[in-house]
Each structure stands twice: as structure tokens, then as C-alpha cells.
Amino acid sequence: MKKISRRRFVEGTSVGIVAVAAIPEIKAQEKPASTLPRVPRTAIRINVNGVDHRVDVEDRWTLVELLRDHLELTGTKIGCDRGECGACTVLVDGTPLYSCSQLAVWMNGRSIQTVEGLAKNGKLDPLQEAFIEHDAPQCGYCTSGQLMIAKALLMKNARPTRDEVRTAMTGNLCRCSNYNHYVEAVMAASGSTPSTGGGNAA
Amino acid sequence: MTPLKTVGHATHRIDALQRVTGGAKYTSDVHLPGMLYARVLRSPHPHARIRKIDLSKAMALPGVKAILTHENCDTTWSSGDQLGQRRLFNNPVRFAGDPVAAIAAVDRHVAEDATHLIEVDYEVLPFLTDLEEALKPGAVAIHEGGNLSLNNQRQPAPQTYKRGNVADGLKAADRVFEDNFTSAHHNNAQLEMRVSVAEWSGDKLTVHAATQGIANCRTDIARDLKISEDNVRVISEYMGGGFGNKNQCQDSDLMAAMLAKQAGAPVKLEFTRKEDFVAVHGRWSSRQSYKVGVKNDGTLTAIQMTALTGAGAYRKGSCDLSGTEIYQVPNLETSVSPVYTNTAVAANYRAPAYPQSVFGIESLMDDVAYALKMDPMEFRLKNMTRKFRDQTPYTSIGLEDCIRKGAEKFEWKKRWNPVPGSGAGPVKRGAGMAMGMFGSGLGRSSAVVRLDGQGQYYVHVGVTDVGTAAKTTMGLIAAEELGIPLEKVKVVWGDTDTCPYSVGESGSRTTVQTGMAVIEAVRDLKKQIAEKGAPKGNEILTAMATTNPPQLQGQSRNSFAAHFAEVEVNVETGHAIVTRFVSAHDSGRVVNPLTAQSQVQGGASQGIGMALHEELLYDKRSGLPLNAGYYGARIMTHLDAPLVDVVWVETDEPYGPFGAKTLGEPTIIPTVAAVANAIYNAIGRRVKSLPITRDKILGVLA
Numbered sequence: 035m036k037k038i039s040r041r042r043f044v045e046g047t048s049v050g051i052v053a054v055a056a057i058p059e060i061k062a063q064e065k066p067a068s069t070l071p072r073v074p075r076t077a078i079r080i081n082v083n084g085v086d087h088r089v090d091v092e093d094r095w096t097l098v099e100l101l102r103d104h105l106e107l108t109g110t111k112i113g114c115d116r117g118e119c120g121a122c123t124v125l126v127d128g129t130p131l132y133s134c135s136q137l138a139v140w141m142n143g144r145s146i147q148t149v150e151g152l153a154k155n156g157k158l159d160p161l162q163e164a165f166i167e168h169d170a171p172q173c174g175y176c177t178s179g180q181l182m183i184a185k186a187l188l189m190k191n192a193r194p195t196r197d198e199v200r201t202a203m204t205g206n207l208c209r210c211s212n213y214n215h216y217v218e219a220v221m222a223a224s225g226s227t228p229s230t231g232g233g234n235a236a
Numbered sequence: 237m238t239p240l241k242t243v244g245h246a247t248h249r250i251d252a253l254q255r256v257t258g259g260a261k262y263t264s265d266v267h268l269p270g271m272l273y274a275r276v277l278r279s280p281h282p283h284a285r286i287r288k289i290d291l292s293k294a295m296a297l298p299g300v301k302a303i304l305t306h307e308n309c310d311t312t313w314s315s316g317d318q319l320g321q322r323r324l325f326n327n328p329v330r331f332a333g334d335p336v337a338a339i340a341a342v343d344r345h346v347a348e349d350a351t352h353l354i355e356v357d358y359e360v361l362p363f364l365t366d367l368e369e370a371l372k373p374g375a376v377a378i379h380e381g382g383n384l385s386l387n388n389q390r391q392p393a394p395q396t397y398k399r400g401n402v403a404d405g406l407k408a409a410d411r412v413f414e415d416n417f418t419s420a421h422h423n424n425a426q427l428e429m430r431v432s433v434a435e436w437s438g439d440k441l442t443v444h445a446a447t448q449g450i451a452n453c454r455t456d457i458a459r460d461l462k463i464s465e466d467n468v469r470v471i472s473e474y475m476g477g478g479f480g481n482k483n484q485c486q487d488s489d490l491m492a493a494m495l496a497k498q499a500g501a502p503v504k505l506e507f508t509r510k511e512d513f514v515a516v517h518g519r520w521s522s523r524q525s526y527k528v529g530v531k532n533d534g535t536l537t538a539i540q541m542t543a544l545t546g547a548g549a550y551r552k553g554s555c556d557l558s559g560t561e562i563y564q565v566p567n568l569e570t571s572v573s574p575v576y577t578n579t580a581v582a583a584n585y586r587a588p589a590y591p592q593s594v595f596g597i598e599s600l601m602d603d604v605a606y607a608l609k610m611d612p613m614e615f616r617l618k619n620m621t622r623k624f625r626d627q628t629p630y631t632s633i634g635l636e637d638c639i640r641k642g643a644e645k646f647e648w649k650k651r652w653n654p655v656p657g658s659g660a661g662p663v664k665r666g667a668g669m670a671m672g673m674f675g676s677g678l679g680r681s682s683a684v685v686r687l688d689g690q691g692q693y694y695v696h697v698g699v700t701d702v703g704t705a706a707k708t709t710m711g712l713i714a715a716e717e718l719g720i721p722l723e724k725v726k727v728v729w730g731d732t733d734t735c736p737y738s739v740g741e742s743g744s745r746t747t748v749q750t751g752m753a754v755i756e757a758v759r760d761l762k763k764q765i766a767e768k769g770a771p772k773g774n775e776i777l778t779a780m781a782t783t784n785p786p787q788l789q790g791q792s793r794n795s796f797a798a799h800f801a802e803v804e805v806n807v808e809t810g811h812a813i814v815t816r817f818v819s820a821h822d823s824g825r826v827v828n829p830l831t832a833q834s835q836v837q838g839g840a841s842q843g844i845g846m847a848l849h850e851e852l853l854y855d856k857r858s859g860l861p862l863n864a865g866y867y868g869a870r871i872m873t874h875l876d877a878p879l880v881d882v883v884w885v886e887t888d889e890p891y892g893p894f895g896a897k898t899l900g901e902p903t904i905i906p907t908v909a910a911v912a913n914a915i916y917n918a919i920g921r922r923v924k925s926l927p928i929t930r931d932k933i934l935g936v937l938a
Contacts, residue, residue, distance in 0.1 A: 119866050
């Protein structure tokens, strides 16, 4: 996907992406310079991490494509692009979803939270603090997804048990397999028990 | 062992903040102006000759900028096959997934659309998926010279090792045991898929690669593209896991570079998850046959192993098996024959030659112990290695302590059933153990250390940090040697333009080898400071070191481990779960107990997946992979992972940085066998084939 910076958009390119407080009208679709086949596009309004965007999206774009390639939010990762690994987990109106398995056009009017939106006013979310403290990320590639699924869990269940944490997070793979430290970190962030790690009970 | 100020204390990763905020820039996050996207078209057939490729429709698709096939690109991918038999695009294609074309286009959708417009006329050839079938007379030859690959001396013979005389040893035995074990091909399955971004500026090529070794990657790219190494820059600042399948350079690096050259624009080439499963590589499968001779008092007299290993369609890895070295035995013969089939390529995955092989030998030794009515732990304490290959003393060995302290933590005596399978059921509990070892050789690496006039220290190391916390480890080692806090050290990594050569992050070598280079560079810097005084203002002091490690004549340097597993097996459903796990490790001094614990727990968890459910399956009739992906190959999840208790046995090791030995790979070596032995202890029947799935458990119980 050819990435267009906000600046270039404002200067008048054809792909419409803009982030402003007052939402401007979508620019009329200009004819692209090349003879690229015309791909159906739809204008959507989407709020990402508290910022409103009006975006002219190709109907075939997934949400994660929109976030990564067009809104420059690369913190959300793609691990499989087929709904198996959870690396792309984001919150859509507070619900954790695999953003590889959602089309961007479906997101019209929705609010998205990504890993970039976890820290508030320069202060890390307690989950982020606990992830650092307990060495939850090894390679770190699944970490954004693990953070978002944990965030969704703690919003619903502030004091989960270890097994509740493991169950909630089981759709989020970590091939470094640092599952013990992830569970330990979420338990610590929730403040529910001393950190004893994850795992099947003996 | 003398406590140290910085090394040996639990320390957060120096890049942890980037990893939890989305700020860490991985290769797939790189976006260059005017960048094209590339996709690969792959063979749908396990074995076929390409008669003709028609690109006309694909080239006519607006937005398509460049296409490579075997017709316009005959580049050899040298790290894709140790014998030089593999090009980027091969004809014939030798497995379902062998690349046929690579397309660069203005966006990834157009590139993908173009793959469907390429018309390939294939002459479908007979194919092989089975190791024994491949060696039968008359089997279709996948490579010239047949399907038995060359040994590591490039001779048409098995890889062998011999000491003593096995025939004599078996004659001297009171009892002889024979058995066969098999293991499956299973995938590294790291979360970050293969991705490369290549950009040319005149003659200078920059590749953003997802690599475990920027220096090796650069060397490989330069060799294969026949350009000067000075003209290649490799950048890998954050890397999303590899466990051995991102060693050296990847075909995607070369394809991206060549597409970028042809298109005159930067190119990002991304593999899909399915491609990562079938077209990169996984651990080689094996068929192992053993004979073991033993005295009635439990003393081993002979071990003989003959094995076939599954190389897949090319020879990317050693395809060796190394489990028998954990036993002291006067007579040992091993013979390993790597075999080609028309399946996914096999190569390095965390301790490549070990866990499948340790599964075989440790399963059999368990049976021997039970047959002799010995506690398997006592049997191992009696027969464990004491000298490397029974002759060379180890620089340090904590294997006995790993067994004893691990057993104590695990409560072996309480959890192990003297009568296997004696539980009431239907859920039966059992305990098993196994041991392992791994080489921890000294070797050459480099580092640069700087001190500026503001008192800031910089450590330049060519690491990418594959998840092991290598950046932090290098910082800790420098800080310790300098006698300053870690915060005063800035680590510079991940770019061949700013970092000296570092041994690749494979073979669990970085801590030991690049760590020693950091120490030597710091010593030089301290000497300079003593001679010239600390730099002021714009002054700067720079020290560099390329280590020339001592030859360990008459000594062997190894890490050791013992793992303990408790399982629950439902004998009605065949469902097995690991309920308790202890990993005891001698890796010398532990540089960072926090991140080292992550390594050990993660390695054990990967091993449990390998033991119980992970494998890549092929349909024998079509030669096609059946389950390429996370769900299908049943990769470990949060719910599969038990709590892993870690026991450190910190031996006083005279060599290496502050006495550190290798850690990353040993963490998976005994795991698989420990789980297998626990299942035997629970149900009283032995499953001899990995993974130990429910159907196999029910099968042995039937």
C-alpha cells in the first residue's frame, strides 16, 4: 500500500487520511495519476486513541492495515493475518478484537484503542509497568496484543484469578512462550495476589 | 562464586519501555518513501518441473513493477542449502511452497493479485514424503546423487561417531535393550513472519532484515549477490523471534534486494504465516533405532544409535542428532543419515540436534532403569557424563547438582510412582525426568567501547537481540567491568554501519563470545583512561577488541540441565497436561536472573508443545502440508503452559564473561523427554513417537 503522509494529504493527494479535532469534509476523490484499477473506497469516521479521523478506506483494507500502513500506528503487530495468534489485538469500543480479522469499513463510528493509547499523559498504564517489572516481553512481538487483551480483562474483572487470566489471554500466542511472566505481570498489575506466575495447578 | 555489583542481579531490559509502548521498530514497521510491496508465488506441487511461465497477464496488471523467476534470476541462496544446491527460484520445484516467482507492486493487494495472474505450466513429477520410501531403490531422486544427503564432511555416507567397540560392549552386557523412536517436523513458529525491506542507493544496498545476526546476514547477502560487503548495510533493531530460523540471510532478503534493483524503488517483501510454516524451516524429524547394553548393577556397557533425519527438500541444517553424549559409556556408535523428501525444509530450531534425540535416548534409558528396578533418577546419577566423550574433562560441570537440586525442588521422591501406571484413574498422575547438555565454546567476536567528554559510555555490539535480552546483557557486562551503574552505559546495536562484527545470535553464543569482546574492549579503555586521563570537552576515547579466545586444550566447556515434569493423563480421553515442571540449569554464572528465567521458562514451554501436540503434517497422497499455521500445528498457548520453577546451579566456571556459560538452547533439551517419561510413569505404557498426542496415548493403552 502506498503510504501517504498527513502532510501530503493536506497538500492534495488522493488518499484521504487526516487527524484533526474538527472533522473536515472528505476531499473529492481525485483521479489517481497512474492507471491503477479503481478499487472501491468508503469514507469512514473512526476514533483512534481519542483522536477522530475521517478516512477514505479501500473496502479490502483490514483494520490492522489501516492502523499500521495509513495511520502510522505500527505498535499493533501482524503475526498471522488470519485470526490465530492475537498479536494484532486492539480494543474496539472496549471489546478486544483481532484487527487482522476486521475490515476497516466496518469500523465506521467506532472507537479503537491500540497499544499507543495505553499510556496517558506520559504515564504508563499499570499493565505496562508490570510488563517491564516482570520481564513479560522477550522478543516483544506479541506484547502489544498481550497488553490489549489484558487491558480488556482488567476492565471487566479487576481482580482475576490466575486461571481467569490464562483463559482470557489464551488467544494471544507468545512463541518465546513467556506465558509465566505474562500471567505474573497481569496478576501484579491487578494487585490481586502475590505474583506466583501462570500454569496448571499442581 | 564471588558476588558482583551489576552482573548477577535481576535487571529490566534496557529496551523494555519500547517493547511495551509499541515504540520498538521491527522490520515490518519500516516504511520508506516510494516503497513497493512484494509477494511470492509458490509451487502448489510437491515436485514438478516448470515447463513455462507466462508473466504477460501479471505484467499487464497496473501497478506491477518487477517480477523475478528462475528465468531471469539464477541467484544461489547459499545459506538455504549447505551443499549449494538451492537457488532463489528452483526448477524443478522440490516441495509445495518452493518459490516460483516474486512480484513487486505498488501495494500488497496488487502484488497478491498479480500472483494469481502468473500462469505456470508444470510437469508434475513423482514425489516422496516418507524417509524410508525415499531410500528405496527406484525412488525418484530429488537431487542428483539420490535422496541420501551427504554427511557433514560432504561424503556420501552417514554422519558417524565411534568410541570403543559396541559389539564388545554388548557382549559384556548382562542385558541388551533395543527400541525405535520417531519425532516429527515441527515449526519454530516465531511470531514475526519473514520480512525484508531493501533499498539501493547507487551501488550501496541497505537491507532491513529480520535476522539473528546482522554481520552474517551482510556477508551472505554480499556473497550471493556478488557485491562487496562494504556496499551492504544490514539493519535489525528489533526482531520478533526466530529460534534458529532467522540465522544468516534469508531468501526474502535476496529477493527484496533484487526486486528493488529491478524496479528502481525500495521493496518490502512479506511472507504470510502459511509461507512461514511451509517455506522457511522447522526442526528435522527423525527415526532413531537404539541398542543399549547394561550390567545388572545399572552400569552401561554400550550404546548404538542409527538414525534417519528428515532434511526436507534441501540441506539447510546439519540434520544431526546429539542426545547420546549425556551418558558415560565406554562403547558408543552413532550413525545419522539425513534424507531428502519433497516436504518443508528442516534446519535450526533451538538446540537443533538435541530435544528429539534426547527424547529417544532418555525414553530408552528410562525403560532400562525400570527394567532393572532402579529409580530413573538414581540410574542417571550413576551413568551421567563425567567427562566429555568419556575422556575430556569439563571446565565445570554442575549436572549432578542439577539432578539433585531439581529433584528436591520437584519433590521427586514424593511424586514419582515406583510402579508406573498404578494410579486409580481415570486421571492418572506421573513424574518423569531427563537430562541434557550443550556446547558452550569460546569463540571470536568484537566490540567497541567509547567514552566521551561528558562521561557517557557507549558500547557498540553487533547484536539484534532476538528476545534473549542480549542488549541488556552486553550493557551489564560492560557496566560490571567498568565498575559503573548500567544507566551510564548506552548500548548501540542492530546496524552493520555502526556496530562491529558479532557472532550471530545462534548457538547460544552471544553472552559468552560477544560478552568477552566487551570485557576486553573495556579493559583497553580503562588502560587508556589510566594513561591519558578521562576525556574532557570534545575529546573521546575509543577502545575496540576482537577476541582471540584461548584454545581449551584438554578441556570441554558445556552447559548442563535436568528437567522434571509431572503430568496428568486422562486414560479415557488420552488428554495429557503438564501440571508441574522444574528446570534446573548449570549455565555457570547467571548474568541477569530476570531475563534468564524468561529464557528457561519459555524453553520448557516450547518443549512441552513439542512433546504433546506440535507437528507439521503432510498428506501422503497429495504431498501437501495439512496444518500449516498456528491452530493446525497446535502451538503452545497460555492454557497449555504450566508454571515452570527454575533452579540455578551456578558452577564456578573459569572461562567466559564472569564465568557465564550458554543458556538459551539448553532450556528445551531435556524437556520433551521429561514429559514423555512422566507420561510413561503415569500410564505404564511408552509412546515412542513425537508428538505424544491423544490418539497415540489411547493407542498404547488399547
